[in-house]
Amino acid sequence: TARGQKHLRELMSVVENGDRAVLLFAVLHSAITQVAPARHIDERYAELLSEAQRKGVEVLAWKASLSASEITLTSPLPVRL
Secondary structure, three states: OOHHHHHHHHHHHHHHHOOOEEEEEOOOOOOOOOOOOOOOOOHHHHHHHHHHHHHHOOOOOOEEEEOOOOEEEEEEEEOOO
């Protein structure tokens, strides 16, 4: 989406300014074993995500559980770009 692309550009700018930038995918669906951009939906977002990682944005994915009061990250997942 245009909004997602804008966020990636902003994260790259953060890194270019010398700060740390992290994009975290919190995955609630129990059957998911890895995270990858949906190129068939938004190829430009997928390209920007790869570029952001190359430029130093940390791209992380974690399985997560949700309760009424918190989100708990339970285990890391591979990110396939």
